[in-house]
Amino acid sequence: MKIKENLSKQELVQKIIEKKEFSDLPIEDVKKVLIFFDKPHRTNEEKIKLSRDLLRKMYSVFASDKILTKKNESTEWFLKKHISTKERFEDYKKIYGRIFQGFEKEKISVIDLGAGINGLSYKFLPKKTNYIGVEAVGQLVDLMKDYFKKEKINGKAIHESLFNLDEIKKIISNVKDKKIIFLFKVLDSLEMLERDYSKKILLELTPRVDEIVISFATRSLVRREKFRANRNWLVSFIGENFKILDDFDYGSERYIRFSKK
Numbered sequence: 001m002k003i004k005e006n007l008s009k010q011e012l013v014q015k016i017i018e019k020k021e022f023s024d025l026p027i028e029d030v031k032k033v034l035i036f037f038d039k040p041h042r043t044n045e046e047k048i049k050l051s052r053d054l055l056r057k058m059y060s061v062f063a064s065d066k067i068l069t070k071k072n073e074s075t076e077w078f079l080k081k082h083i084s085t086k087e088r089f090e091d092y093k094k095i096y097g098r099i100f101q102g103f104e105k106e107k108i109s110v111i112d113l114g115a116g117i118n119g120l121s122y123k124f125l126p127k128k129t130n131y132i133g134v135e136a137v138g139q140l141v142d143l144m145k146d147y148f149k150k151e152k153i154n155g156k157a158i159h160e161s162l163f164n165l166d167e168i169k170k171i172i173s174n175v176k177d178k179k180i181i182f183l184f185k186v187l188d189s190l191e192m193l194e195r196d197y198s199k200k201i202l203l204e205l206t207p208r209v210d211e212i213v214i215s216f217a218t219r220s221l222v223r224r225e226k227f228r229a230n231r232n233w234l235v236s237f238i239g240e241n242f243k244i245l246d247d248f249d250y251g252s253e254r255y256i257r258f259s260k261k
């Protein structure tokens with residue numbers, strides 16, 4: 001379809017989100033992506049296509065269409081369909097066992113940033129954990145909400161962008177228990193739009209919580225894409241600025257647990 005050339009920014013954003021997979025993203029993120037490509041030498045068609053390509057990489061490449069549309073499948077079915085939870089499905093008990101070693105008697109809140117559908121792994125977490133998943137893709141937020149309701153779980157799913165740091169800080173400050181942030185396989189997505197945003201978010205959030213656990217893939221997440229391998233900069237940054245509490249691999253994922261110094 002030919003796209004008119006005299007579209008306003010607002011109309012371009014509307015065009016971008018016409019596709020279902022982008023229809024429930026935080027609008028500020030869509031605008032931020034468009035700014036990236038909104039250059040005079042590009043046609044509107046190019047701007048829309050490039051914006052959608054980047055949005056797909058940042059948000060929706062991880063979840064198959066089936067996850068976005070199905071409702072009545074089992075928890076295990078969903079966990080095995082999402083590219084991230086599928087890879088750790090067999091290891092959840094060991095991973096959470098290691099992360100929460102020694103916290104068995106404490107009241108814990110997990111704030112899972114860029115959660116995808118990781119809220120569905122709630123049953124592997126220590127009993128009575130207060131879970132809060134923050135995710136940009138509205139359809140995944142709804143999926144987690146439905147699951148918490150159906151299973152009567154102490155969980156919340158919030159539709160918010162990690163680029164809205166003030167809102168993320170508010171979510172954190174409303175939590176009372178021992179606070180642990182998960183940032184599993186999400187820092188790469190943030191870097192795609194804003195270089196060094198990982199550093200910014202870690203510097204802002206680490207002093208506000210008890211611990212942070214980040215993870216990244218040690219093998220390619222999406223086979224078609226070349227692996228942006230070298231995370232040494234991130235590991236050194238964490239080592240220089242925070243206190244590393246643990247660093248381990250399970251499957252094709254590396255986890256680093258740390259706190260403020």
Ligand SMILES: C[S@@+](CC[C@H](N)C(=O)[O-])C[C@H]1O[C@@H](n2cnc3c(N)ncnc32)[C@H](O)[C@@H]1O
Nearest residue numbers: 059062084114115116118136161162184185189
């Ligand atoms: C690779 S998936 C990992 C999901 C989950 N953390 C896990 O490991 O199972 C990355 C997730 O981060 C979400 N995401 C990326 N950028 C985000 C942002 N700026 N705000 C909120 N969520 C974001 C994506 O939509 C996607 O669901």
